[in-house]
Amino acid sequence: xxxxxxxxxxxxxxxxxxxxxxxxxxxxxxxxxxxxxxxxxxxxxxxxxxxxxxxxxxxxxxxxxxxxxxxxxxxxxxxxxxxxxxxxxxxxxxxxxxxxxxxxxxxxxxxxxxxxxxxxxxxxxxxxxxxxxxxxxxxxxxxxxxxxxxxxxxxxxxxxxxxxxxxxxxxxxxxxxxxxxxxxxxxxxxxxxxxxxxxxxxxxxxxxxxxxxxxxxxxxxxxx
Amino acid sequence: xxxxxxxxxxxxxxxxxxxxxxxxxxxxxxxxxxxxxxxxxxxxxxxxxxxxxxxxxxxxxxxxxxxxxxxxxxxxxxxxxxxxxxxxxxxxxxxxxxxxxxxxxxxxxxxxxxxxxxxxxxxxxxxxxxxxxxxxxxxxxxxxxxxxxxxxxxxxxxxxxxxxxxxxxxxxxxxxxxxxxxxxxxxxxxxxxxxxxxxxxxxxxxxxxxxxxxxxxxxxxxxxxxxxxxxxxxxxxxxxxxxxxxxxxxxxxxxxxxxxxxxxxxxxxxxxxxxxxxxxxxxxxxxxxxxxxxxxxxxxxxxxxxxxxxxxxxxxxxxxxxxxxxxxxxxxxxxxxxxxxxxxxxxxxxxxxxxxxxxxxxxxxxxxxxxxxxxxxxxxxxxxxxxxxxxxxxxxxxxxxxxxxxxxxxxxxxxxxxxxxxxxxxxxxxxxxxxxxxxxxxxxxxxxxxxxxxxxxxxxxxxxxxxxxxxxxxxxxxxxxxxxxxxxxxxxxxxxxxxxxxxxxxxxxxxxxxxxxxxxxxxxxxxxxxxxxxxxxxxx
Ligand SMILES: Cc1cc2nc3c(=O)[nH]c(=O)nc-3n(C[C@H](O)[C@H](O)[C@H](O)COP(=O)(O)OP(=O)(O)OC[C@H]3O[C@@H](n4cnc5c(N)ncnc54)[C@H](O)[C@@H]3O)c2cc1C
Ligand code: FES
Numbered sequence: 001x002x003x004x005x006x007x008x009x010x011x012x013x014x015x016x017x018x019x020x021x022x023x024x025x026x027x028x029x030x031x032x033x034x035x036x037x038x039x040x041x042x043x044x045x046x047x048x049x050x051x052x053x054x055x056x057x058x059x060x061x062x063x064x065x066x067x068x069x070x071x072x073x074x075x076x077x078x079x080x081x082x083x084x085x086x087x088x089x090x091x092x093x094x095x096x097x098x099x100x101x102x103x104x105x106x107x108x109x110x111x112x113x114x115x116x117x118x119x120x121x122x123x124x125x126x127x128x129x130x131x132x133x134x135x136x137x138x139x140x141x142x143x144x145x146x147x148x149x150x151x152x153x154x155x156x157x158x159x160x161x162x163x164x165x166x167x168x169x170x171x172x173x174x175x176x177x178x179x180x181x182x183x184x185x186x187x188x189x190x191x192x193x194x195x196x197x198x199x200x201x202x203x204x205x206x207x208x209x210x211x212x213x214x215x216x217x218x219x220x221x222x223x224x
Numbered sequence: 225x226x227x228x229x230x231x232x233x234x235x236x237x238x239x240x241x242x243x244x245x246x247x248x249x250x251x252x253x254x255x256x257x258x259x260x261x262x263x264x265x266x267x268x269x270x271x272x273x274x275x276x277x278x279x280x281x282x283x284x285x286x287x288x289x290x291x292x293x294x295x296x297x298x299x300x301x302x303x304x305x306x307x308x309x310x311x312x313x314x315x316x317x318x319x320x321x322x323x324x325x326x327x328x329x330x331x332x333x334x335x336x337x338x339x340x341x342x343x344x345x346x347x348x349x350x351x352x353x354x355x356x357x358x359x360x361x362x363x364x365x366x367x368x369x370x371x372x373x374x375x376x377x378x379x380x381x382x383x384x385x386x387x388x389x390x391x392x393x394x395x396x397x398x399x400x401x402x403x404x405x406x407x408x409x410x411x412x413x414x415x416x417x418x419x420x421x422x423x424x425x426x427x428x429x430x431x432x433x434x435x436x437x438x439x440x441x442x443x444x445x446x447x448x449x450x451x452x453x454x455x456x457x458x459x460x461x462x463x464x465x466x467x468x469x470x471x472x473x474x475x476x477x478x479x480x481x482x483x484x485x486x487x488x489x490x491x492x493x494x495x496x497x498x499x500x501x502x503x504x505x506x507x508x509x510x511x512x513x514x515x516x517x518x519x520x521x522x523x524x525x526x527x528x529x530x531x532x533x534x535x536x537x538x539x540x541x542x543x544x545x546x547x548x549x550x551x552x553x554x555x556x557x558x559x560x561x562x563x564x565x566x567x568x569x570x571x572x573x574x575x576x577x578x579x580x581x582x583x584x585x586x587x588x589x590x591x592x593x594x595x596x597x598x599x600x601x602x603x604x605x606x607x608x609x610x611x612x613x614x615x616x617x618x619x620x621x622x623x624x625x626x627x628x629x630x631x632x633x634x635x636x637x638x639x640x641x642x643x644x645x646x647x648x649x650x651x652x653x654x655x656x657x658x659x660x661x662x663x664x665x666x667x668x669x670x671x672x673x674x675x676x677x678x679x680x681x682x683x684x685x686x687x688x689x690x691x692x693x694x695x696x697x698x699x700x701x702x703x704x705x706x707x708x709x710x711x712x713x714x715x716x717x718x719x720x721x722x723x724x725x726x727x728x729x730x731x732x733x734x735x736x737x738x739x740x741x742x743x744x745x746x747x748x749x750x751x752x753x754x755x756x757x758x759x760x761x762x763x764x
Contacts, residue, residue, distance in 0.1 A: 021553050027753045030760070034462065034484050034750070038350030039517045041557045042637060043441055046350055066640050068553060087453050090408060122636075142410060146436065147632060150445065169449050173408030176446070180410060181417035189364040189398040198395065201371040206387045217379030218255050222428045223367065 005071040022049055022064040022075055036079030042066040045151035045165075048078040048121065061119045061153040081152030083163040088170070095174040097136035104167050107134055109160040116154035116164055122147050126154045126164050133167050141168060142175035225642055231550075231651075234603050237575030238612050238649050245569060246617050250580040258587050265590035265597070267654075268540055273510050278738040280731065281534040281672065290507045291538060294526050296735065297746025299728050301467045304489055306480055308469065308723040311491040315341035315458065316715040317708070318478060318494035320465045321524065323351030324440070324697065325680025326500035327447035328704030329711065330457050333498075338712035340457040341492055343481055345464045345501075345519040345749065349448045352502050352517050352681060353700060356440025357560035357633055358424060359432040360701075361694035362397035365421060368429040370394040377695055380426040380584050381660075381688025384537070388667050389686045393695065393702055400701040401433060409446045410435050422565040424693035426584040432694045437560055437633045440697060463490075464523065464749055468497065468531040468676065469723045476531060476676035477720035484749070493723060495715035496675045498707045499524040500700075503659040503681040504541075506751040512656040513556025513607075515544055523747035524682035528663045531727045533671035536684035537661030542691060545570075545588035547655025549610035551641045556655045559634060561585075561693045563613060566630050567621040571612040571649070572601035578611075586690045589654040596653065603651060610651040619646055660684065660691055669707035675718060679707035 002017035007025055014029040023037060038046030047064035054072035064077060086103040093099050100107060107130055116126035125144055132141035145168035154164045192198070205213065226232055253261065263269050274286040279296055287295065317333045319326045322344030330340045342348065363373040373394040378385050401419075405411060412420040412434050421430045435442035451457050462484040469478040469491070478493040501524030505516025514520070529535060546559040564570075564581040570588075572578050572595050579591045592611055596602030602609030615634075618627055627635055627646050638645045662684035669677045680700040687695060735743070 019552055024553075024753075028755045030754055030757070032750075032752070032754045033518075034346075037518050038346055039355050041355065041515075041554065042640075043438075043633070044347075044350050044354045044517070046347060066553075066637070068641075085449075085452055087455070089453065090450065146410075146442075147438065147636070149441070169445060172410055172442075173446060173449065176408035176410035177406060181413060181415065183364075183405070183411075183413060183417045183419055185366060185418060186362075186364045186398060186402055186405070190402050193370065193395055193398055198370045201369065202374055202391055202395065205371055205374060206391060210383060213375070213378065213383065214255075217375055217383075220372075220375060220379075220428050223423070223430055 005069055007069050008074045010076055011074070016069055018069060020069055022067050022069055023047060025069045036064065036077045040065045043149060045149035046079065048081065048151035048153045049075060050078060051075045061121055063121045063151065078153065078156060081156050083152055083155055083166055085163070085166045090173060090177060093174065095138050095178040100133055100136065100167070103170065104163065106161050107167055110162060111160055113159060115157040119153045119157045121151055121153055122149060124148060129168055130162065130164060133171050138171045138175045139179050141171035145172065226648065230604060234573045235649065238571050238614055241575035242614065242617060242620070245571065245577050245614070246620060248577050250577055252580050253583060253587060261587055261590040261594065265593040266586055267510050267512070267543055270510065274539055278740060279734045280529050281532060282538065287538045288509045288541070290509055291504065291522060291525070293744055294522060294746045294748055295529055296740050296743060298743040299467060299530065299732065300745050301480060301725065301728060302732065306489050306491065308491055308725065311478070311493040313341050313460070313490065313492040315339045315494050317496050317498065317711045318343070318492050319498045319500060320479060321500035321502060321680070322348035322459065322461065323500060323502050323680060323700070324353030324444055324447060325700035325704035326498070327451050328701050329498045329500060329679055329708030330451050331447065332705040332708030333712035334454050334457050336709055336712040338715055341460065341494065342451065342457060343460045343463045343465060343492065345462070345484060347461045348451065348459050349444050350517060350519065351444065352520060353440050353444040353697070355515070355517060355558065356697050357437040357558065358562040358565070359434035359439045359694050360401070360697040361424065361427070361431050361692070362401045362433060362698065363394065363429065363431050364398040364401060364419065365429065365431065368431055370397065372429055373397065373431065376426055376428050377687065377692055380692045381690050384688035386685035389665070392667055393686055393699055396702045397698055400698060403705070404443060404446070404701065407446050407450055409443055412436065422562065423582055424561055424565060425582050425588060426692045432565065434562065437562055437631045443697060465527060466747065467725060467728055468527050469493070469725065470531065470727050471721035472724060473721055475674040475718070475720060478723060493720070495718040495720060496677065496711040498711050499528055499663065499676065499678040499682055500680045500704065501682050505656045507748070509541055509656055512543065512654070513547060514656040515547060515556060515558035516657070518750065521748040521751065522659070523749065524678065525662060526747040528671055528673070528676065528678060530731045531673050531676060533673050533676060534664045535661060536664040537689055538684065540660040540689045541656060542585055542658035542660055543589040543654040544657035545585055545592050545654050546613055546652040548650070549607060549653040550605045550651040552606055553641060554637060555607050557637065558655065558657065559613060559650065559652055560631065563615060563631055563634060566626070567618045568613050568615045569617060571614050573603045574601060584690060584692065592654060605651055608653065610653040612649040613652045614649045615645040616647055616649060658691055658696065660687055660689055668710045669703060670710070675714060677707040677711045679703040
């Protein structure tokens with residue numbers, strides 16, 4: 001027999017099997033989800049959730065799809081958080097401090113409370129990546145923020161009104177486009193394709209009778 | 225930590241054999257062995273799970289039972305009143321679906337001067353694209369070529385791909401990577417800029433590009449950010465297309481939309497339309513679990529089919545060989561193929577390596593099913609049988625820290641449930657993963673219906689009857705961009721006529737002729753996971 005636990009969904013009490021995730025517990029209790037449910041596996045950040053275990057003072061944050069229910073858990077989902085997302089032209093911006101000052105000046109108002117880091121559902125050093133963003137160190141900001149699913153919980157706890165996930169998003173794009181090293185073999189291959197260097201090779205292959213292509217495929221050499 | 229004594233005993237065998245197993249380079253199956261495996265064990269060959277369609281352009285051809293019910297289902301709009309002369313939204317190009325294909329199409333259409341309306345069922349980016357872990361293929365290394373890429377994909381797809389589409393896919397692959405790089409996608413690179421590439425199942429060259437094991441997420445969030453940067457792309461989320469609109473000349477010119485929360489119906493009119501609604505995992509064919517996102521219910525196949533577009537290979541599905549089989553909370557979730565690319569092997573209950581881990585997906589899935597059924601070498605889990613994927617081999621081969629560096633998402637997924645994949649192997653079983661088939665398109669991305677374009681997983685034919693890892697992320701970029709470009713070009717010369725639901729009514733007449741009264745509401749839009757323990761009161 002399943003072990004049942006008590007959970008409070010938006011304050012209302014339900015009994016659910018303890019093997020369920022919070023998301024499954026909601027469905028088990030009769031909720032048909034539209035908001036607050038995307039990938040169902042920790043990638044999209046649609047299911048940000050705040051919870052508190054009875055007797056404990058601390059509010060914790062998690063992803064409902066990848067967190068198991070606990071006994072006496074009070075749950076409130078945060079299916080949307082109004083982050084600030086500034087528009088910019090990726091072709092025009094430069095990877096300097098200037099751009100953060102212009103688009104997200106509030107990051108310089110960070111009071112260092114570290115609430116963002118404590119709240120991160122992915123366990124990231126959020127405050128630290130914001131510090132890198134302040135200094136225009138986009139490579140480091142990108143690296144530290146890489147696993148961000150943009151659920152917005154960090155921002156919900158921020159006294160300075162920072163939209164951390166959007167700051168990190170900008171930093172990663174700046175890093176990917178401007179800071180990371182150019183890839184020579186890629187540029188070279190694109191040139192070759194555009195010059196039609198492989199055209200006849202492929203056409204030739206496409207024109208072969210099936211048995212011949214099959215033989216080529218079955219005997220092709222595989223890189224070690 | 226595994227608590228179950230049977231699992232623990234089996235792990236002991238896996239550990240004891242690890243050093244020996246790691247030295248093995250198991251031979252590949254011969255072409256005959258592969259064929260026999262597929263015929264006997266692959267779910268696509270279970271005849272009783274398929275039935276021929278009674279109506280529509282593919283009448284007489286077999287499709288999975290669950291898909292048949294929807295393709296022949298009852299159009300939702302039959303029960304509603306919509307005034308097509310009023311439109312809430314207007315744009316040059318309407319894009320349905322906010323995944324990777326839809327966003328790529330939106331950006332290119334917009335680059336070409338079109339105003340774009342992008343509607344999507346959940347939030348933009350809540351999509352299969354977000355979940356792709358392993359990577360994206362492109363033949364950009366000196367020892368590789370688009371022709372070699374063609375050969376791998378064509379053979380891997382059982383020589384059934386539509387050749388002109390496949391040619392486009394492989395030829396434009398390097399440019400797709402360059403395009404993404406220029407948008408700021410952070411591919412894994414060596415300090416000198418060389419792409420770090422690996423094998424995927426069925427590749428003959430190391431051409432899998434990745435962004436750690438968040439490849440899809442990195443691509444998706446970058447595309448989404450770019451879409452949101454554009455003033456003339458309007459994004460409307462939590463809004464699904466429920467029927468396509470055609471003018472009296474039979475050209476597609478919009479869609480009827482439904483607000484997913486309020487269920488309000490609205491009309492969107494456009495000069496051209498792009499369907500980019502993705503896959504069908506949430507239909508749970510044959511009762512399989514799935515790796516797909518919540519909104520993957522084959523809506524685009526239904527909408528396109530009712531409007532008159534033919535399907536190609538709708539009977540071929542991809543069961544990813546390594547879905548998580550334990551613990552129950554992540555049952556069906558994907559364990560990326562990259563875990564095998566970087567060195568983990570498949571091992572049975574006795575600690576024996578039973579195959580080369582880098583066979584194509586269909587063959588690998590069939591081989592795992594054989595191990596768990598006829599051979600009786602599976603490990604018991606609460607959900608059924610499974611085999612081991614020996615992840616600790618990765619660190620033994622590549623050194624400590626390599627798991628965290630190369631497959632952090634996998635490490636995190638299992639760590640949340642108390643399993644440390646650096647020291648403990650994991651249990652896997654095939655999961656419903658990808659829709660190989662879909663709407664038939666021409667090289668310019670158009671379906672059989674004029675001005676109705678399609679891109680991404682909703683399309684069939686590019687990969688033949690099986691898709692290689694890394695070719696789908698590639699396909700959504702190459703064909704997403706292509707659809708956006710061609711739809712926006714076409715939009716410049718089209719003047720749509722009067723909006724009608726004539727296609728739906730014609731289809732309805734065909735249903736009636738075939739004796740199909742009733743039927744389930746279609747498209748499905750979302751799966752139903754609510755436990756119906758009590759009777760509920762109807763709304764209204
Ligand atoms: C877990 C996982 C891992 C994968 N790993 C890889 C990999 O490593 N490499 C690779 O190449 N491929 C991989 N794939 C496959 C690949 O990610 C997908 O095939 C591809 O991203 C599909 O893109 P898409 O844009 O066509 O569809 P999606 O990204 O699924 O987007 C479709 C969008 O349409 C919306 N939609 C659906 N119906 C409607 C409607 N009626 N109205 C409005 N909107 C609608 C959906 O909500 C969604 O936003 C993986 C897939 C999964 C699930
Ligand atoms: S539903 Fe995507 S992270 Fe939870």
